[in-house]
Amino acid sequence: MAPSPYLLLLIPILPIFFLLVLALIVRPRPSKIPIKGRHVFITGGSSGIGLAIARLAAAEGARVSILARNHSRLDLARNAIRLATGIDVAVYSVDVRDSEAVARAIEDAGPIDVLICNQGVFLPQGLEKQELDEIKFMVDVNLMGTFHLIKAALPGMKLRTREIDLPASIAIMSSQGGQVGVYGYTAYSASKFALRGLAEALQHEVIADKIYVSLIFPSDTETPGLVEEIRRRPEITKIIARSSGGMTADDVAKKSLDGIKAGRFFIPCNFEGFMLSVATAGLSPQSSFAAAFLEISTASIMRFAALCFQWSWYSAIENWHAKNLSKRS
Numbered sequence: 103m104a105p106s107p108y109l110l111l112l113i114p115i116l117p118i119f120f121l122l123v124l125a126l127i128v129r130p131r132p133s134k135i136p137i138k139g140r141h142v143f144i145t146g147g148s149s150g151i152g153l154a155i156a157r158l159a160a161a162e163g164a165r166v167s168i169l170a171r172n173h174s175r176l177d178l179a180r181n182a183i184r185l186a187t188g189i190d191v192a193v194y195s196v197d198v199r200d201s202e203a204v205a206r207a208i209e210d211a212g213p214i215d216v217l218i219c220n221q222g223v224f225l226p227q228g229l230e231k232q233e234l235d236e237i238k239f240m241v242d243v244n245l246m247g248t249f250h251l252i253k254a255a256l257p258g259m260k261l262r263t264r265e266i267d268l269p270a271s272i273a274i275m276s277s278q279g280g281q282v283g284v285y286g287y288t289a290y291s292a293s294k295f296a297l298r299g300l301a302e303a304l305q306h307e308v309i310a311d312k313i314y315v316s317l318i319f320p321s322d323t324e325t326p327g328l329v330e331e332i333r334r335r336p337e338i339t340k341i342i343a344r345s346s347g348g349m350t351a352d353d354v355a356k357k358s359l360d361g362i363k364a365g366r367f368f369i370p371c372n373f374e375g376f377m378l379s380v381a382t383a384g385l386s387p388q389s390s391f392a393a394a395f396l397e398i399s400t401a402s403i404m405r406f407a408a409l410c411f412q413w414s415w416y417s418a419i420e421n422w423h424a425k426n427l428s429k430r431s
């Protein structure tokens with residue numbers, strides 16, 4: 103018996119109904135965060151991705167402050183931004199591991215509208231060979247530093263959003279290594295995965311104050327930091343990292359700022375990163391009903407794709423061990 107033509111109507115109606123339901127339930131509710139004329143505070147703003155974000159934010163008319171340790175690199179960054187945009191940024195020479203110095207700098211800078219916790223260090227190495235002080239260094243700068251920044255900035259940010267009645271943003275620089283564990287990145291991935299827990303919990307706590315949390319997930323990005331990293335990267339780390347295309351700091355800055363302005367929780371930076379974000383959506387907040395629809399409708403195929411990636415990475419690891427064994431014998 104042929105199916106009733108009315109039943110066929112369900113084919114387009116069901117997804118439309120589903121999209122409507124998603125539009126009602128996605129949380130946090132969509133919100134736009136303007137940056138023109140607002141105070142954007144960027145850590146690690148003297149180099150690489152942070153510098154590119156600072157330049158772009160200044161060009162878009164924000165009041166920009168940057169924080170990093172090295173004084174002369176901060177000065178160089180300030181000059182470069184002035185040259186590119188004609189705008190002067192405020193600079194703070196502070197180590198994010200020093201919570202009191204962070205609090206003083208933030209107090210001095212004045213209330214923040216968009217806090218971008220971008221400082222980060224990456225020293226890849228197999229865990230067995232890596233010294234504890236390097237592990238602690240990565241956790242302290244990448245994770246604890248971010249706690250220090252948010253703790254110091256939050257009270258002022260809350261007052262400010264209430265005062266001017268505009269949403270604000272706390273953006274945290276993770277990495278694709280914060281979405282999937284990668285050989286050679288035990289400490290780095292741990293510090294970046296931890297930022298996801300911090301971000302998810304924090305979004306619950308600050309939504310009532312109209313503060314939107316974002317997590318940015320770049321792939322390998324051409325920066326002074328990457329040049330240093332590549333020198334000491336284990337062979338297998340190199341092979342796995344090649345699964346995702348490289349980017350320029352300016353590309354990452356543009357994606358980051360666009361994502362922040364759109365109030366997105368996950369901000370992937372390239373196509374592989376987009377797939378990775380869909381595949382690892384889990385229980386993350388999602389403001390876009392269209393993105394939620396895509397996550398739901400591709401979930402099983404994404405899991406399959408993820409298993410294929412793991413298969414190829416484990417094969418690379420096996421081959422590498424086989425090659426090294428034969429070299430030794």
Ligand SMILES: NC(=O)C1=CN([C@@H]2O[C@H](COP(=O)(O)OP(=O)(O)OC[C@H]3O[C@@H](n4cnc5c(N)ncnc54)[C@H](OP(=O)(O)O)[C@@H]3O)[C@@H](O)[C@H]2O)C=CC1
Binds near residue numbers: 148151170171277325
């Ligand atoms: N480049 C890449 O391939 C990728 C990078 N990322 C992430 O992006 C972020 C930026 O990376 P990238 O631009 O490559 O890095 P760079 O090494 O080029 O720049 C790092 C910045 O962070 C600052 N910084 C480092 N340690 C501290 C500290 N203890 N206190 C204050 N500031 C500090 C540095 O200044 P100073 O040394 O003077 O303090 C510098 O301004 C990092 O969080 C990184 O994990 C994510 C994915 C890929």
Ligand SMILES: CCCCCCCCCCCCCCCC(=O)[C@@H](N)CO
Binds near residue numbers: 277320342377
């Ligand atoms: C199912 C879909 C899967 C999609 C493909 C996944 C590819 C993942 C590759 C992970 C590479 C990690 C690079 C980290 C870069 C970084 O942070 C360092 N440069 C240090 O800064």
